[in-house]
Amino acid sequence: NAGVMQNPRHLVRRRGQEARLRCSPMKGHSHVYWYRQLPEEGLKFMVYLQKENIIDESGMPKERFSAEFPKEGPSILRIQQVVRGDSAAYFCASSPPGTDFGTQYFGPGTRLLVL
């Protein structure tokens, strides 16, 4: 069973461009979470999605950021008009279905650099 996949692993964008980060959860997992990590800090929750639904987006900036988890295909975190402050590592995690909030399995992350 392959782990959580994220791509790209590294992404360089100029200010004002769009960044699209992809996450494929572990097989059978229907819950996806996105986190952001700044250097020397812990992970900060952004958004929690299930298939075709956003469950909790309390950590998402109000503007420029959006996330989706379609019925088919990976989850996408989209950042429009990137600014230098968006430079960070973005991690995706998945967990299996059901109400038992168990282990979250993390992907390797996408490191976004905004020039």
Add this chain to the structure above:
Amino acid sequence: SQQGEEDPQALSIQEGENATMNCSYKTSINNLQWYRQNSGRGLVHLILIRSNEREKHSGRLRVTLDTSKKSSSLLITASRAADTASYFCAVRNTNAGKSTFGDGTTLTVKP
């Protein structure tokens, strides 16, 4: 905020010694997880302990949970240089799927 907060921020020990890291939180939780992160890499899940559990073991790792004190500890016995990494605790409460992380403890194990 129910953020997990690790203590100490940094820990340096010799190979073979034990390393203890602590985590405190503020509100009720469903479970608490410990993760390891090597520099520039993703998070590796170590142990999950539920609110009705007091202690769990996995190899050289021992995790305790004291819900009355809202704290947890991670003990790594007989440390190795390969244990050098940052260690994070993450708490999940009973009503949300998200995890709330602390800023981590940076462990350095000297050979």
